[in-house]
Amino acid sequence: xxxxxxxxxxxxxxxxxxxxxxxxxxxxxxxxxxxxxxxxxxxxxxxxxxxxxxxxxxxxxxxxxxxxxxxxxxxxxxxxxxxxxxxxxxxxxxxxxxxxxxxxxxxxxxxxxxxxxxxxxxxxxxxxxxxxxxxxxxxxxxxxxxxxxxxxxxxxxxxxxxxxxxxxxxxxxxxxxxxxxxxxxxxxxxxxxxxxxxxxxxxxxxxxxxxxxxxxxxxxxxxxxxxxxxxxxxxxxxxxxxxxxxxxxxxxxxxxxxxxxxxxxxxxxxxxxxxxxxxxxxxx
Numbered sequence: 001x002x003x004x005x006x007x008x009x010x011x012x013x014x015x016x017x018x019x020x021x022x023x024x025x026x027x028x029x030x031x032x033x034x035x036x037x038x039x040x041x042x043x044x045x046x047x048x049x050x051x052x053x054x055x056x057x058x059x060x061x062x063x064x065x066x067x068x069x070x071x072x073x074x075x076x077x078x079x080x081x082x083x084x085x086x087x088x089x090x091x092x093x094x095x096x097x098x099x100x101x102x103x104x105x106x107x108x109x110x111x112x113x114x115x116x117x118x119x120x121x122x123x124x125x126x127x128x129x130x131x132x133x134x135x136x137x138x139x140x141x142x143x144x145x146x147x148x149x150x151x152x153x154x155x156x157x158x159x160x161x162x163x164x165x166x167x168x169x170x171x172x173x174x175x176x177x178x179x180x181x182x183x184x185x186x187x188x189x190x191x192x193x194x195x196x197x198x199x200x201x202x203x204x205x206x207x208x209x210x211x212x213x214x215x216x217x218x219x220x221x222x223x224x225x226x227x228x229x230x231x232x233x234x235x236x237x238x239x240x241x242x243x244x245x246x247x248x249x250x251x252x253x254x255x256x257x258x259x260x261x262x263x264x265x266x267x268x269x270x271x272x273x274x275x276x277x278x279x280x281x282x283x284x
Contacts, residue, residue: 005056006054006055006059006060007047007062009063010030010061010068010071011071012071020089022059023088024088026058026112027059027086027087028086029047030061031060031062032072032081032082033064033065033080033081034065035066037080039097046101047060054108054112065080081096082094082095083095083099087111092107119151122138123138126138135159136160143156150180151180153180154180154186157172158185158189161186161190166193173186185263185266188260192227195224196225196227199221199224201225202222202225202226202229205218216245216246216254219242220242220249223236224257236261240254240275240279243258243279258279262275
């Protein structure tokens with residue numbers, strides 16, 4: 001018996017409970033093995049690593065094929081090791097022979113997506129193709145069937161902002177609780193739109209910046225414009241330069257504005273990681 005809480009030993013007696021029933025909520029990876037099977041022994045550390053990494057998003061169900069021949073026969077196991085992934089009572093994928101971690105992750109990543117993540121993946125694919133209006137329509141259609149889904153509302157607000165529908169985004173935001181996951185990002189973007197509303201257009205600020213490169217106020221305003229235009233690297237570069245030149249400018253306003261951009265992009269964003277390191281080095 002494994003000490004890993006996400007790995008169970010399965011027999012004919014507990015197959016219904018441990019595999020069929022559990023597979024209704026999470027994928028169950030059936031691992032058919034035997035003591036004499038060397039590749040099976042090599043497969044186990046891979047499964048243990050994945051089970052720990054996914055933290056219960058799927059279950060490994062180990063079946064000793066020699067001790068449970070009925071299960072092996074019922075599931076048409078012809079060689080060892082054999083892996084069969086059961087999800088919602090159906091075989092979703094199967095592998096024969098020693099299977100790599102990478103091959104298993106491709107399948108598991110797809111099967112363990114939450115409904116919200118699955119929607120996000122579809123939206124991301126549309127956005128990557130530049131189909132913002134189609135992504136917007138997709139989320140609006142999903143909300144018709146799930147009107148109280150706060151994650152969808154947050155996604156809708158983000159898309160409305162990306163397509164320039166600022167007032168529509170504000171209306172959607174008004175219906176979302178302040179503690180809804182992900183709400184910080186559209187909130188931050190709206191804050192930048194409001195800041196930019198009183199500023200000259202980018203072309204005018206760019207002209208001023210070329211004539212007066214040492215004017216920190218012009219650079220600060222141009223950075224705000226850059227955020228509204230989704231040019232985040234340019235915005236962060238402008239603000240970081242201000243921080244380097246004068247920490248007291250606008251009472252440390254350039255650094256604080258960088259932190260707002262970090263909130264907008266999210267901590268996992270590569271730009272955020274890079275500029276956090278730069279700020280840390282500068283501060284220390």
